[in-house]
Amino acid sequence: MQVVALVNKAAGLVKTEGRASFNEFRKPGSEWFNGNTYLFVYDMKGNVLFNAAFPKREGMNIAGDKDANGKLFQDEILKTAETKGSGWISYVFPKPGQTQPSQKWTYVRRITVDGVPGLIGAGFYLE
Helix, strand or coil: CHHHHHHHHHHHHHHHHHHHHHHHHCCCCCCCCECCECEEEEECCCEEEEECCCHHHCCCECCCCCCCCCCCHHHHHHHHHHHHCEEEEEEEEECCCCCCEEEEEEEEEEEEECCEEEEEEEEEECC
16 A cells, blocks of 8 residues: 555654654655645654644644544544554544545554654545
């Protein structure tokens, strides 16, 4: 799956370059941010360290956030990375530039960002 390969490749870049890699991840039209597929990085406390499509979320804590259906999807993302190391999560979330939620599948992987435990993820929308 392309998303898994993208996340794994990005995790390697974060391992070698740390937060400096975020500048590359932010470029629209790049392999990192193409259409509705983009990278995001959280620390394990739920603080948004990076979000290519929704930069206003950076610095926010997303722990406890629910999707439009009431699912605690952010907690599930954090738990998946913490307990399994990596995995898939399904939820509804707006596409970049939209407000109406769409069905989304996200793959996350536990990483360390400049010595801080965290996760990196990317996903795709079904429609």
